[in-house]
Amino acid sequence: MKRILTFSTYLVRNGGKSLPLIGVIVLAVLLIVGIVALMNSIPYSIRTIYKHSKNYTGLVPRSNASVDHNIRKEIRDGSPVPIEPILVIRGSQAQVKSIVGGWPFVVLAMRQDDMRRYAKRLNITKIEGRYPKAGEAEALISEPVARNLKLKLGDPLLKPDNADAYSMFPVKIVGIAQTDYWTMMMPYEYHEKYHFPPYDSALVFAKNPADQDKLDRWIHEKYRGANLRVFAYFLLEEETNGMFRILYQILNVVIFTLVAVITLMMAMLINIYQSQRIQEFGLLQALGYTRRDLIRRVLGESIAVVLVGWILGVAAAQGMLQLVKSRLMDPNAFALDVWDRSALLYTIPVPVMIFLAAVGAIWSRFRTFDPVSVVERRLA
Amino acid sequence: MIELRQASLVYKDQGKDLYACRHINLTVRPGEFLGILGPSGSGKSSLLYMMSGLKSPTSGEVLYKDQRISEMSEPERARLRLVDFGIVFQYPYLIGYLSALENVLVGSPGVGTREKAQELLLDLGIGHKSHRLPHELSGGERQRVCVARALLGGRSVIFADEPTASLDHTNGLAVVDLLVRHRGEGALVIVTHDPSMLAHANRVIHITDGEVVKEEVDPSFAPTGPIRETIGP
Numbered sequence: 001m002k003r004i005l006t007f008s009t010y011l012v013r014n015g016g017k018s019l020p021l022i023g024v025i026v027l028a029v030l031l032i033v034g035i036v037a038l039m040n041s042i043p044y045s046i047r048t049i050y051k052h053s054k055n056y057t058g059l060v061p062r063s064n065a066s067v068d069h070n071i072r073k074e075i076r077d078g079s080p081v082p083i084e085p086i087l088v089i090r091g092s093q094a095q096v097k098s099i100v101g102g103w104p105f106v107v108l109a110m111r112q113d114d115m116r117r118y119a120k121r122l123n124i125t126k127i128e129g130r131y132p133k134a135g136e137a138e139a140l141i142s143e144p145v146a147r148n149l150k151l152k153l154g155d156p157l158l159k160p161d162n163a164d165a166y167s168m169f170p171v172k173i174v175g176i177a178q179t180d181y182w183t184m185m186m187p188y189e190y191h192e193k194y195h196f197p198p199y200d201s202a203l204v205f206a207k208n209p210a211d212q213d214k215l216d217r218w219i220h221e222k223y224r225g226a227n228l229r230v231f232a233y234f235l236l237e238e239e240t241n242g243m244f245r246i247l248y249q250i251l252n253v254v255i256f257t258l259v260a261v262i263t264l265m266m267a268m269l270i271n272i273y274q275s276q277r278i279q280e281f282g283l284l285q286a287l288g289y290t291r292r293d294l295i296r297r298v299l300g301e302s303i304a305v306v307l308v309g310w311i312l313g314v315a316a317a318q319g320m321l322q323l324v325k326s327r328l329m330d331p332n333a334f335a336l337d338v339w340d341r342s343a344l345l346y347t348i349p350v351p352v353m354i355f356l357a358a359v360g361a362i363w364s365r366f367r368t369f370d371p372v373s374v375v376e377r378r379l380a
Numbered sequence: 381m382i383e384l385r386q387a388s389l390v391y392k393d394q395g396k397d398l399y400a401c402r403h404i405n406l407t408v409r410p411g412e413f414l415g416i417l418g419p420s421g422s423g424k425s426s427l428l429y430m431m432s433g434l435k436s437p438t439s440g441e442v443l444y445k446d447q448r449i450s451e452m453s454e455p456e457r458a459r460l461r462l463v464d465f466g467i468v469f470q471y472p473y474l475i476g477y478l479s480a481l482e483n484v485l486v487g488s489p490g491v492g493t494r495e496k497a498q499e500l501l502l503d504l505g506i507g508h509k510s511h512r513l514p515h516e517l518s519g520g521e522r523q524r525v526c527v528a529r530a531l532l533g534g535r536s537v538i539f540a541d542e543p544t545a546s547l548d549h550t551n552g553l554a555v556v557d558l559l560v561r562h563r564g565e566g567a568l569v570i571v572t573h574d575p576s577m578l579a580h581a582n583r584v585i586h587i588t589d590g591e592v593v594k595e596e597v598d599p600s601f602a603p604t605g606p607i608r609e610t611i612g613p
Contacts, residue, residue, distance in 0.1 A: 288462025
């Protein structure tokens, strides 16, 4: 529209009216991003904490004391992708903390060389301290675990009086590995001597990490129904998705309700503000502005309000999530994706629905609008 | 310039036809100052709305430069009001968040320049208040801004619907005087119920119950353009 009346003229000069509209959208977007991102942080935490399992297929025997020689040979001979030598390990249970409570975590008991091979696989190049010695009550943990459990060198990882992370003797931390992976390791020999039940599990590594998923799926299919439990990252993902399906359905209902309430509120506000501008619309139309000019202008204003509100809302949400991450999540190594795309996608209905409500209000107002009724003061 | 042929405007009131204007034949000549005089409710404002394209006649025709306004599309009629016609309404309507100067410019986008608008406000005696918002102006000053808005851009016809209604008599006379002096070569049509406002009119028609009942003509008036004969009722 004509230069004097640009889209921004009304909005900028009527801050008392445009700012509350923008504010409602900002708060709505902030609220939705906050709820969804925090909700997403739970499965995201699972994926982060157990991400180390992306590097191997775990095999745990059932009704047997070990993943026996025959099975290992079958895997070596039949694997669809080249594999590394299979690691024989044992495992002891510990716990890590999450925003929804404690989660189980396995302390991998390995022989000296295997620890180094495993560390190499996880790209661990720097260790504060050292590797545990064979047969000693010692452990190596990664930095996120140390942060999560507030542990430092010399602290016990497992101890006799801890039911969730038990060992007959205090197993002291002698090394902290600098990596993003969550991992805990202890000597195989110590586990063999003091931990029960005494069964050997196995870790199978694809030579090329990119082939690991293929290997995981092959092993899973091959030993379906066998006396062997397979742990693989894709199974973890499937389980996580299944676990949160209902929760996300509830979330959808909550967000839908929220969007409906906000849209209704905004439609009422827009209607009130447009009613207050009847005199302006009538005058402009009487002066010679077409209905199309006016509708285009009001739609432009509506687009500007919803876009500015949405962008500011996203920015405010990012700021809030950054704050939550740095103050609450990071110190405990809790996972939170500040740039959570799905959280942002959940906010799209807000500007879209508000814009549609504005279009509806404008359409119904201008459909039968007569400027003469305004200049004659019948509608002023 | 503007010609009404048997133009009627009928409103429906509880199923009954209510004539605001009845079979009016009238011509507005170039440069003419035409006064339309009548009591409240006589149909004079409705007549002005028909002439300016704000209302279409229910029957009959309204022509501007031999083109039927009533057959024009909404955008075409809007363009007439934006470019060819200037309108001053009974109440000094201004847009509240625009300054006096911007309110003047808003009436003739792309035609009037900022400098000309400022000049016009100066001529109308409110140049020093051109950056004030409407609520900072008195009623008389607001109506002057409305006059400037109608004048800017050199319109062919200026319509004024009871422009003095919300002003005291002195201010009312001043506003009419401004319209008369600043309209240039444009015709001026003023609707009023106060005969003293039409002292300088070239022609005055009296309207009662939607019909032209009397016409007074200043014999000394010479139109600035081609003359079309007034067609009687």
